[in-house]
Amino acid sequence: MMPRFFEYVEEDWIAQKTLELVKVKSETLAEAEICSVYAKELESLGLEIFEREVSDSRFNIYGRLAGSGGPGSLIFNGHLDTIPIGDSWPPRIDESKVFGRGSEDMKGGLAALLAMVRAFKLSGTKLAGDLWIAAVVGHEDSAAAKDGPIAMCEDINEGVLKGDAIVIAEGDSELWTMSTGSGVFRILIKSKLGATHTNNITFEINPIRFVSRVIDSLYELQQRMDNGPSHPLCGKEKIDIGLVQAGDYYNRTPELSIIEGTIRWLPGKTEAEMRHLITDLVSPIAKAGNLEFSVDFLMSREPFEISMSEAVLQSALRSSEIAIGRKAKIIGKRVVGDANIFVAKTGIPSFYFGPGYQSAHSNNEWVSAESLVCATKFYGVLALDYLGESI
Ligand SMILES: [Zn+2]
CATH class of the missing domain: 3.30.70.360 (Alpha-Beta Plaits)
Structure with a gap:
């Protein structure tokens, strides 16, 4: 049976939201505007907002969608910054694709997380456990020395936000579960x-x-x-x-x-x-x-790897069949990302699933609306499967 919230996963809304976020320039170390824009989006969807100043006017934004007291908690993570706009094509929507710097890497994923919460709200779906959306600064440019992801780990370790697992809303539409x-x-x-x-x-x-x-x-x-x-x-x-x-x-x-x-x-x-x-x-x-x-x-x-026996990975495999109609592949890479930091610093099992990763960092960056819909559905089914539905 299809989850109720699917009816409210609207392709146009997600594409427009991605475009809105892409239009807010947010190169690493200059993320002030996108921080407040994204915080407002989460707030308007009813999440409780925690802002963590990482450096002057640069904030990690944590939004909590409180569950009904269930035992689990899940963090969805993404980065708000992009590489320099450079000669990137200007933001636009054309033939069901959103173009522009940051569309695929990774404002599409951030928009999909908003679309998931919106669809829960419109369909009256309530979770049992707590769902967190943690959007961080300082991912792309090495000048920031990963200050946002590292601050997020500190905040997890201090109990500011809680998660039994971290899902990074970036990358291919597969389960990326290890890096060297x-x-x-x-x-x-x-x-x-x-x-x-x-x-x-x-x-x-x-x-x-x-x-x-x-x-x-x-x-x-x-x-x-x-x-x-x-x-x-x-x-x-x-x-x-x-x-x-x-x-x-x-x-x-x-x-x-x-x-x-x-x-x-x-x-x-x-x-x-x-x-x-x-x-x-x-x-x-x-x-x-x-x-x-x-x-x-x-x-x-340091390397990271999430064991196949982790409940969240089993949940993700089940969820992919419902959300995208096939069992997502388990993949690994010889490139590193923020999961390496999260696992090394917090010990919390982490993996990636995103709307795509074929044009990131290119001048013609784009993301398809169809893949944004798939990602939104996947995040929603996973949240329901892992955190439980409050009835
Ligand atoms: Zn990225």
Whole structure:
């Protein structure tokens, strides 16, 4: 039987609401206007609003749709900021698609959450447990250092908002349930000789030779990873190099050499283990070359994974069949997102389901109204299944 609220999931309303949100410029660190716009939307739908100042005029917005006292609670999350508008096409609706910066990433998802609450309200559907909508700032640009998502974790840990699970309303219309860990590493190799005329030393002790050996040993690590464990959702671990700098003149040895790259590791391992792994590779090479070295991670995120046995995931699988007419696929990625932060900092099982992820960050960003309807229905059925209906 179709849930009552489906009748009030209106494609035009969701598309228009997405367009309205897209028209509010909200590049990272300049989210003040979208914060108040989204808070007003939630308030007008009857949610209790909590504003958390993250930095000057930038707020995380938490809306609580109080249940009738049921035991569970569920947080739907999204980010209010976008990447720079740049040369993005202007906001418009055309042929049942909403265009413009932030349409897919991720104002469509935020509008779908509003549409879910609206449909509950119009159909007289009441939940037993508490439903929270947590919209955060500071997701996109690394300059914000994920201040919004991190503040949300602090607020969860302090009991400001509560959830037994977190659903991020972003990404493909599938259940994205794991990401590898990811880190950007930097190896510095310092010569104890200082910069020296190459005529005054033997080639044998030129530090560049040892830099090259480090590169080879990182490649050998990738070969071991290729023969190592494989995750059913995202495959093998991966390391690669994107930057090597050594030397500044054709007949002078380098004082300092730099190797930077990325490493991605499977759930169950940590950044600290990866740092040790790289350190152990570089150490004997540096020793052989009488060189000093350091290994640092410039950025890193621990892996996340939600177990298939989690009640919320079982609920999500059931819900997808009702909402989108098929069992959603369980997927994993070698890219990281906010679920990595949420799980690492709160321990709450988290996953993603969104209206699509094919044009995010492109100049021609769009989201289809049809996929917004699917996402709205999915969120609503999931909320009902997981939190229970108050009768
Ligand atoms: Zn996004």
